[in-house]
Amino acid sequence: IYVPSLALAPAEMSATVFVFANGIKPEDAVGPLEFQPDVFDSPPGQPGYSPLRRIVFMRWNDSAAPRILTTADEVARAVAEGQISLEATDIVVNMPMLEWPGGRR
Numbered sequence: 001i002y003v004p005s006l007a008l009a010p011a012e013m014s015a016t017v018f019v020f021a022n023g024i025k026p027e028d029a030v031g032p033l034e035f036q037p038d039v040f041d042s043p044p045g046q047p048g049y050s051p052l053r054r055i056v057f058m059r060w061n062d063s064a065a066p067r068i069l070t071t072a073d074e075v076a077r078a079v080a081e082g083q084i085s086l087e088a089t090d091i092v093v094n095m096p097m098l099e100w101p102g103g104r105r
């Protein structure tokens with residue numbers, strides 16, 4: 001849920017959601033911009049989990065070969081290798097995640 005006043009929340013109250021602005025368009029699960037699903041830096045049960053998420057847009061650079069990324073570590077590696085550019089935003093959304101018994105989200 002997007003609530004503009006959430007942008008005023010202190011940074012330590014939020015976690016990050018990486019949203020793909022280009023790249024692979026899967027036929028099944030897709031993110032809000034119709035590219036691969038979002039990547040979360042701290043899912044439920046991990047230190048730093050928060051339902052409040054600051055959006056960071058990710059774009060594959062022209063020289064990169066887009067692929068599906070599923071973890072924040074994979075995102076960090078792709079950034080370090082110059083494959084992805086990040087664009088931090090002031091957009092904060094309330095994105096609570098549920099975790100079912102057995103760890104399924």
